[in-house]
Amino acid sequence: MxxxxxxxxxxxxxxxxxxxxxxxxxxxxxxxxxxxxxxxxxxxxxxxxxxxxxxxxxxxxxxxxxxxxxxxxxxxxxxxxxxxxxxxxxxxxxxxxxxxxxxxxxxxxxxxxxxxxxxxxxxxxxxxxxxxxxxxxxxxxxxxxxxxxxxxxxxxxxxxxxxxxxxxxxxxxxxxxxxxxxxxxxxxxxxxxxxxFGTPSPTEVTMSVEPGPFIVVTGHDLHDLKLLLEQTQGSGVNVYTHGEILPAHAYPELKKYENLKGNFGTAWQNQRKEFDSLPAPILFTTNCLMPPAPSYSDRVYTTGVVAYPEMAHIGADKDFSALIEQAKELGGYAEEQTFAGVNGGTTLMTGFGHGAVLSVADTVVDAVKQGAISHFFLVGGCDGAKPGRNYYTDFVKQAPEDSIILTLACGKYRFNDLDLGTIGGLPRIMDMGQCNDAYSAIRVAVALAEAFECGVNDLPLTLVLSWYEQKAVCILLTLLHLGIKDIYLGPTLPAFVSPGVLSVLVDAFGIRPISTPEEDLAAICG
The missing domain is CATH 1.20.1270.20 (Substrate Binding Domain Of Dnak; Chain:A; Domain 2)
Known part of the structure; x- marks a missing residue:
């Protein structure tokens, strides 16, 4: 070999x-x-x-x-x-x-x-x-x-x-x-x-876990989650989301299940710590699987494309009965447990897809015209373990108080539990969904450009993105295809982008590596 x-x-x-x-x-x-x-x-x-x-x-x-x-x-x-x-x-x-x-x-x-x-x-x-x-x-x-x-x-x-x-x-x-x-x-x-599953709507999600048996679902696949909710309905087993599947709470056809209770934990790179003593099984529906620690490897189930040696895999029949039975055997917590995000918040908001945001487009446009909103920042992408990602937390905290933070993907867990207040009744942090919901951000940007009769690059909008894996790569390429310029990218630039190719991208699109929140905000806000 x-x-x-x-x-x-x-x-x-x-x-x-x-x-x-x-x-x-x-x-x-x-x-x-x-x-x-x-x-x-x-x-x-x-x-x-x-x-x-x-x-x-x-x-x-x-x-x-x-x-x-x-x-x-x-x-x-x-x-x-x-x-x-x-x-x-x-x-x-x-x-x-x-x-x-x-x-x-x-x-x-x-x-x-x-x-x-x-x-x-x-x-x-x-x-x-x-x-x-x-x-x-x-x-x-x-x-x-x-x-x-x-x-x-x-x-x-x-x-x-x-x-x-x-x-x-x-x-x-x-x-x-x-x-x-x-x-x-x-x-x-x-x-x-x-x-x-219906059009997502703004939804508050608790990070508390009720007493009794439960299952944690992570990944991205909404269909797998729906099948699990159907099979656990009436069984006494509750279901909690983790990581990228948090936005499921905003979809009408998923939130109607009473046993979809809340969100457990934060982003994918924290799973080994968060799952260590969890009295419940975990279902991985897509990427973001880390090699399971021995302390919880007997509670890991994979399905779809996800697989790990010697881990229980649920095939195409999507029979989750073994998972449900183990949840009952483990029993969950004896008393309600209240968990918090990385900044201490105990609830999260999600569901600000293009359907929700564009339904209040007139309010947004008026707020900009009246000077109540000075800038929009799309701060999102993949999270990860490498040092330097606290940049995104600090950036959001230091962003002007009259700015709106749009976010998506698991990078939002760096700051999505912060309470930054509202502007004109609009929350300053709007979670647009999973990584693929970058489409929502694009729809909103195009609609704003049309409302202001300008190009997307002329909007008071700056993209500050974090990347980890290959879905982030195709999203970046989509933004470049659309001609969107001056994107801030971090925490490091891709190793597979050569100096020669980077030079072309910088010249054509103004891609720039992040520096510090203070320096970047000063450059953006002038």
Whole structure:
């Protein structure tokens, strides 16, 4: 077995890449190499599909989405499952070769990408990692039976480019096309979620846990949560959200379940501490799984694409009975427990998606025109463990009192329990939802630009983003595709963005690394 090379997330060793026997995320070298083999097989599959698009089926598209999703950071640590997916890709390649006359393409060797010229490697990595994020969102939409032909087709186009001999001038437009396609994908997922679960509305969520048995659900998948709520209804087992699934409380078709009680804990990187003595099982529905500590590993359940060796996995039948029975056996807390966020707050607000915000658009526009609101900040993205992320807490605390903070994804846990008051009846912190709900932020920004008859870049709006994994990459590419400039990005810049490519992005879009809250606010507010 060789040594791994992985630099797709923010917390790589030395901000350059994880090598040797294991990554910072806990992924072993063998697992990383197997994920490279899976990716190489997908690239070859894409080359074949591109030759004869008619060989595509929903099953092939689903396999490509699931396989890409499995290679995201903190999703699939199970070597056997990764091998199974690779075998499925090989089976599809053989089927296509036998039925279509297309030559069975050899698997692409990912080492050819990692050893490529620096700027070529950087651009292709942006495409690949962005595609992984797109695939995750497409997967969630497909679960709800929503698909977009352009999104599905582009997955193959992007993958095939990894093995191509394209130069920088050809690759850069394709990088931005990842952002364009991701916008369509996020729009599709927004439609899937709202048409299935209703339009989110502002909702206060408690961080207290009632006495009695309960289950904690983490990840992003709203459909899995709904199925669990159905199966626990009337059983005496309550359900609490964790991490990125907090916005579920704002959806009418989910909040109607009386056993959906509140939110437990904070962002994903705190799970080993928060789950340590938890008298309840935990269900992981998507990425954000860390290697479970022995103190709670017997209480971890995975489902969907998420997998970890020797952890209980709930298959496609979505039978949560074992999880429910363990919750009853553990019994939960004997008395109500009140927990707090990182700043001491005991309640959280969520549900400020585009439907809610645009319903009061006139109020927002009037507040700006009258000088009550001076600036909008979108402060959000991924959270993580690396030092320096307290920047986002301090930034929000120091933001002008007449500014509005829009937020989304798990980065909000740095400050979403703060009480910053209101402006004109509007809360100063508005949680727009999960990472994919960046679509809501885009909808709101476009609507404000139309109201003020200006471009988005002319609005009193600044994006201050944190990143960790590949969904953040595709969202950044979407913002660049839309031409949004002067984005502040941190806590560190991606290791896979070469100095040459960074120079292009800085020149074209004004991307800048965060410095200190004081310096950045002074530059923004003048």
């Amino acid at each position: 060789g040594e791994m090379f992985c630099f797709q997330c923010e917390q790589t060793v030395g901000c350059s890449g994880c090598t040797g026997r294991a990554g910072v995320c806990g992924k072993e070298a063998e697992t990383a190499l197997l994920q490279d083999e899976l990716t190489g097989a997908l690239v070859a599959l894409a080359e074949m599909v591109r030759q004869k698009p008619g060989v595509r089926t929903d099953a092939v598209d689903d396999l490509a989405m699931e396989s890409l999703f499995a290679t995201l950071t903190n999703v699939d640590f199970d070597d056997a499952e990764i091998k199974r997916l690779t075998e499925c890709v090989h089976a599809e390649k053989s089927r296509i070769a036998e039925t279509s006359g297309v030559v069975n393409a050899p698997d692409f060797l990912m080492r050819n990408l990692w050893d490529a010229q620096e700027d070529i490697r950087s651009l292709k990595s942006l495409i690949l990692f962005g595609l992984r994020g797109v695939a995750a969102y497409a997967y969630h939409a497909a679960v709800l039976e929503y698909r977009d032909e352009a999104v599905s087709a582009f997955i193959y186009e992007g993958l095939a480019a990894i093995a191509s001999d394209m130069g920088q001038d050809e690759l850069l437009p394709l990088v931005l096309k990842v952002g364009e396609v991701n916008l369509a994908c996020m729009e599709m997922l927004d439609k899937a979620n709202t048409e299935t």
